[in-house]
Amino acid sequence: MYICVCKGVTDHAIREAVSQGAERMRDLKANLGITEQCGICACHAKRVLEQALMQETPAQPPVT
16 A cells, blocks of 8 residues: 555555664655655554564563
């Protein structure tokens, strides 16, 4: 799904950026151009970023 129509950035591209080390909106802006034009995509991009970060973080085993 397109997240940033101005720059043609999809949710897949955001997830790929996270897998390559993006951790903040600033990283997405630098790498993909998110929010550089109209900015309407910011809240959607942030949500996809947060979801992708949660999936990238391995579950911690319970402390015994």
